[in-house]
Amino acid sequence: MSHDLIPEAALAWVRAGKAAALATVVETWGSAPRRAGSQMAVSALGEMAGSVSGGCVEGAVVLEAMEAIAAGVPRLLSYGVADETAFSAGLACGGTIRVLVEPVAPMLGLLEEVVAARAARRAVGYVVDLGDWSRGLVELGQDEAVDARLRADKAGVEDARFILPCNPPLRLIVVGAVHVAQALVAMARSAGYDPILVDPRESFAAAARFPGEVILDAWPDEALQGLGLDARTAVVTLTHDPKLDDPAIMVALRSGCFYLGCLGSRKTHAARVERLIAAGFSESEIGRIHAPVGLAIGAQGPGEIAVSILAEVTAVLRGV
Numbered sequence: 001m002s003h004d005l006i007p008e009a010a011l012a013w014v015r016a017g018k019a020a021a022l023a024t025v026v027e028t029w030g031s032a033p034r035r036a037g038s039q040m041a042v043s044a045l046g047e048m049a050g051s052v053s054g055g056c057v058e059g060a061v062v063l064e065a066m067e068a069i070a071a072g073v074p075r076l077l078s079y080g081v082a083d084e085t086a087f088s089a090g091l092a093c094g095g096t097i098r099v100l101v102e103p104v105a106p107m108l109g110l111l112e113e114v115v116a117a118r119a120a121r122r123a124v125g126y127v128v129d130l131g132d133w134s135r136g137l138v139e140l141g142q143d144e145a146v147d148a149r150l151r152a153d154k155a156g157v158e159d160a161r162f163i164l165p166c167n168p169p170l171r172l173i174v175v176g177a178v179h180v181a182q183a184l185v186a187m188a189r190s191a192g193y194d195p196i197l198v199d200p201r202e203s204f205a206a207a208a209r210f211p212g213e214v215i216l217d218a219w220p221d222e223a224l225q226g227l228g229l230d231a232r233t234a235v236v237t238l239t240h241d242p243k244l245d246d247p248a249i250m251v252a253l254r255s256g257c258f259y260l261g262c263l264g265s266r267k268t269h270a271a272r273v274e275r276l277i278a279a280g281f282s283e284s285e286i287g288r289i290h291a292p293v294g295l296a297i298g299a300q301g302p303g304e305i306a307v308s309i310l311a312e313v314t315a316v317l318r319g320v
Contacts, residue, residue, distance in 0.1 A: 004169050004192050009049040010041035010104050011115050019044035020104045021065040022111075025052050025155075026076070026130075026162050030095035037155030037164055044069050052099050053079070065101050074102045074133050100128065100162060113137055114166050121168035121230060123150050128162045137166075168232045169194050172313070175220045175248040176239035177204040180263070183306035184236070185213055191310060198223040198248070199239070221247035229255035234313045236293060238263045246275060253285045259316045261293035261309060290316070 006022070013020040025038045040050040040058065042065035052061055057079045068075050080096035104111055110126070114137065117124045125138040125146035138146045145158050150165045157163075172188040174181045177199040185195040197215045199205040205215045216223045220237075229235065235252040237245040240263060249272070252260045262272065269291040276286050294308030295315070314320075 006039040006041050006050040007111060007114050007118070007166075011111055013041065013043045013047070014104050014108060014111075018047075019069045021069050021101055022104060023052050023061050023065055023099050023101045024162075024164060026098045026100045027157055028095060028097050029080075034097070035155075042066065042069075053097060057097070057099075061099055061101065068101045069103045069105075072103050072106060074100065074128075076100055076130065100130075102128075107135060110135060110137060118166060118168055121228070121232070123168060124166050125150055126164040126166050128164075130157070130160050130162055168230065170317075171196060171227075171233045173198060173224065173227065173229075173233060173235045175199070175224075175235070175237040175245060176241075176263075177201070177206075177210060177215065178238050179302045180238055180305050180309075182209065183303045184238075184309055185210065187306050187310050191314070193234075196227065200244070219247065220244055221251050224248055224251040224255075229257040231256050231258050233257045234259035234261075234317070236261045236263075236309060236313075238293075240264060240268070242272070242275065246272070249276070249289070250279065250281070253281060253288060259290065259313050260288055261290040261312065263293050264291060266292065 010020045010022050020041055020043045023040045023042060025034055025036050028036055034051060034053055038052050040048060040052045040061065042048055042062050044066060046062060046066065048058065048062060051058060061077065064075060064077055077099045114124065114126060123140050127138055127146065128135045140147060140150060146163055149156065149163045150167060153165055153167055155164045170193045172193040172195045174184060174195060175198045177197050181197060185197065188195045195213060197205060197210060197213055198218065198220050200217050200219055205217050207215065229252060235248065235257050237248050239245050245262060249262060262269065273286055290312060294305060295312045297308050299305045299308040
């Protein structure tokens, strides 16, 4: 299960009649194994989804979560390399983490709102006062500190408030169900993206070639307009066919997507630029395109090309 679906996992357990708790990394120091905002859901039966430490203190957190479920009260835990409890739990990486454990029952309504907002691709901030345990959701534009953390996709503590950005899941829309796409969608899913394939050609967009993946057989511009491209969406065009790539590129260039990459040589891209200029696109708009797509790592073959593409998408997402 993707770590990004932990709120959904906790809610599903509760709806199935199981009590549950959410454990969230609040702060880290040193070489902590997971960043702030990492989450793990724990059921009253001891089931786990996600991770707060990559395995170092999960066992200890599960026990604390089960006690918190029984008590119905949140608790703030600390684990560090100098702490005997942390050593017994296996935290030997030299870092320190604080973990907020919250029983779901008292915050069920808020959790339902978070899951609904994510499903609607609406960004919200989940804010917890670490002094009195009051909690609430903050919409984008209502709080400067929350807005900054939503933009950076980075959780943390400010003025005794823990702010967890609840952004929509990352999406990677791939235009062209070609051989590179077969490797790319699998890698993207492992990296936490929801991949979507767009290709109107039946022989390419066959379910047998992409088992279990979402495939849209619509014309690319229609598909992208219907999906809505936001700041949590990356678009990659791979068909090498201007009749398919260009309509998708034109929609993406005037959208809020954070990345647009296009397969093709420099010569191919030069011709693409001429077509876009003729269609009325400005140099600054065209400058958003990453082409040839992917980092220059000397990639050979579909798998390596997919690695280079996902690496470049990650670099752009993280502002590197």
